[in-house]
Amino acid sequence: MTVDRPPMGWNSWNTFGPGVNEKLIKETCDLMVSSGLRDAGYEYVVIDDLWSLKERDPETGRLVPDPSKFPGGMKTLSDYVHSKGMKLGIYSCAGTMTCGSQPGSYEYEFTDARCFAEWGIDFLKYDYCYKPAFEWGELLYRRMGLALANSGRDILFSACSWGDDGTSSWINTTGAHMWRSTHDLLDSWELLKKRISEQLKMLSSGGQNCFNDMDMLIAGMNGKGHVGVCACTPVQYRTHFAFWALCGAPLFIGCDISACGDETLNLLKNAVLISINQDRACCRPFTIGGFRNCRTGTDEQRFVLARFLDNGDIAVGMFNLSDERCRMFFHLSELGLSRVCGVKLTMTDCFSGQELSSGCGQFVQDIGAGDCRVYRCRIAQE
Numbered sequence: 001m002t003v004d005r006p007p008m009g010w011n012s013w014n015t016f017g018p019g020v021n022e023k024l025i026k027e028t029c030d031l032m033v034s035s036g037l038r039d040a041g042y043e044y045v046v047i048d049d050l051w052s053l054k055e056r057d058p059e060t061g062r063l064v065p066d067p068s069k070f071p072g073g074m075k076t077l078s079d080y081v082h083s084k085g086m087k088l089g090i091y092s093c094a095g096t097m098t099c100g101s102q103p104g105s106y107e108y109e110f111t112d113a114r115c116f117a118e119w120g121i122d123f124l125k126y127d128y129c130y131k132p133a134f135e136w137g138e139l140l141y142r143r144m145g146l147a148l149a150n151s152g153r154d155i156l157f158s159a160c161s162w163g164d165d166g167t168s169s170w171i172n173t174t175g176a177h178m179w180r181s182t183h184d185l186l187d188s189w190e191l192l193k194k195r196i197s198e199q200l201k202m203l204s205s206g207g208q209n210c211f212n213d214m215d216m217l218i219a220g221m222n223g224k225g226h227v228g229v230c231a232c233t234p235v236q237y238r239t240h241f242a243f244w245a246l247c248g249a250p251l252f253i254g255c256d257i258s259a260c261g262d263e264t265l266n267l268l269k270n271a272v273l274i275s276i277n278q279d280r281a282c283c284r285p286f287t288i289g290g291f292r293n294c295r296t297g298t299d300e301q302r303f304v305l306a307r308f309l310d311n312g313d314i315a316v317g318m319f320n321l322s323d324e325r326c327r328m329f330f331h332l333s334e335l336g337l338s339r340v341c342g343v344k345l346t347m348t349d350c351f352s353g354q355e356l357s358s359g360c361g362q363f364v365q366d367i368g369a370g371d372c373r374v375y376r377c378r379i380a381q382e
C-alpha cells in the first residue's frame, strides 16, 4: 500500500479516552461529513485504546469488541463509516497489553491483522506499551507490518513507538506509513512549545510512505477531555495547526467535533494550510531568516520555516512562540531568489487571505506573542 500524502482524520483518544463507543464513532463520522471536514480531506475515524474485552475469544484467539461499547460489532460499524465516504481506524499494541491494559497483539499479529481486514478496518494505530524486554521493537513492528501487508486488505500502518529505542533509524524498514516521533502531546502551550522545538531538530525525518506523526492535534480542545490539561488560546491553537501543516505531519483531529465551535472548524478546514500539508512533492521544510535583525537570530522560539511546493510555489511560516511581540524577517535570497533575478513573490496570507508583495530584499513582519504568519508564495515577474 502506498501512502503518498500525510494521512488526515480524527482520533478518539485526546478527548474521549476510555469513553470510546459505537455511538460516538457514528456521530463523529456524521459530523465530519456535515461540518465539511471530510470534504476538507479528513478521511479516517480512528477508535483508539479500550475498545475490546479483557480476554480474547478462547476458541479463535481473536480480539473481541466490548459489546457494551460496540453492540453492533466492528463490521457493521465499518460498513456505516464506509457508507459515509470515510474510513475506519482501530488501535492495538506491539506488547502483551495495550497502554490501557487491554490485550495487545504480541504473538497474535497475523491473527489480528486478518481479523481487522475481515472487519473492514482501514487503519491500525500500533502502540508500544508492555513490550517484552527481550524483544526488539523493530522486529515487532516489522512483524505487524508484514501481517498487515498480507491481510488481504489495504490497512494503513500507523506506528506509535513514540520515537523510543531509535525508532527513526529503523521505522522505514517496517512497512509503517506513519510513525509517532514523540510521547503524548497534552492540551498545554508549554508542552506544545517543547514539542515544536524538538521537531525543529527532526525536519528531515518525515516524507512519503513514512510520515512523521507529531501526535494528534489539540486544537479546539479548550482544556476539556482526556488530555485537556489547560486550554491554549485560539492564537496558540492556530500556531500549532500551522506548524503541523507546514511540516507535512499527519493531521488527526483530537477535539470533540460536536463542541469545538466554528473558529476551530474553520482553522481545521483552512484550505491553504491543507494544500501545503498535502502537497504532493512532500519536500522537507527548512529554516531561514530570524528575528531582531540578526542573521543568526533563529532559535527554538522564533524561527522562519520554508517549504518548496509541487507547482513551484513556496510556503513560508514565521513563528514567534516567545512571550513578546517580535520583529521577524527573512531574505528572499534564502529561498533561491536574487535582487537581479527579475522576480519577486506574491504572498497569500493563509489566515486573512490578504495578498502581499515581497519586494526583492528582506521581508519583515511583526509577529505577536505565540502567533505566526504563514504564506503561500508564488513567483511573480517584477
Ligand code: GLA
Pocket: 013, 048, 049, 098, 099, 100, 127, 160, 183, 184
Ligand atoms: C499511548 C499513546 C496514545 C494513546 C494511548 C492509549 O499513550 O501514545 O496516543 O493511544 O496510549 O492508551
